[in-house]
Amino acid sequence: MSKQVIIAVKRQDTQSTGSRWEKFSVAYEPGLNMTTVLQRIAASPVTVDGKPSTPVAFDACCLEEVCGACTMRVNGRVRQACTALVDNLLSERPDQITLEPMTKFPVVRDLVVNRSGMFESLKRVRAWITADEYSDRGSGPRISQEAQEESYPLTTCMTCGCCVESCPQFNDGSSFIGPAAISQAVLFNEHPIGRFEANKRMEVIAGDGGIADCGNAQNCLKVCPKNIPLTRSLAKAGRAATTYAIGRLFRS
């Protein structure tokens, strides 16, 4: 009989129902990733006890760690399922691989969570450059090579949620907008056109749920799959919030 891999999945039918664990067995192949494993389970959803089950719901889109849709907890660590390789996971824990939904977002079903809270935070910090018309106004301001190199890593954020999942300050009892939104506010505040709306972003960053809620545990930095220098962004946001708050005192 071919080598089998045991996959334990934490399942939940709806946001309001309780969760349960189900174990499945999938034939081992070198180079398998966890999204393929979930597709194999969907093709034959029978538990290791021989009980017929249903395909495990999960999100995926790009399959190359660019969209963030497949983010979940794999062997207890938040990451993207599409780049989680069975070979590496078995070397960490040979008996089974566990899959769970992220804990900081409402579960929609099984491994699918609703990350809209993160997108709402991006809207709050106006994580965009406002275009109020579409006529050709020539090229924009030049950005130095040095500034481009500093800001480029921040543009790679895929709103996956890993940083938020690992952040102790981001929880049901807090209004903290989280490190990803703060980092995007820093990105757009440093852009030569984006900075025209810096004060609107700073109202959020310096307000309730803003940078003051960060406890500087730095978990976010460790789990970001894009290696975004989040603590650098958080430090910049902290300094900018202080300057903004002092300026606001004088303005009032």
Ligand code: SF4
């Ligand atoms: S900052 Fe990193 S961990 Fe956080 S959402 Fe963006 S890519 Fe994901």
Ligand code: SF4
């Ligand atoms: S440094 Fe701040 S944002 Fe990052 S995990 Fe710690 S508390 Fe959360």
Ligand code: FES
């Ligand atoms: S499917 Fe897009 S990051 Fe995994």
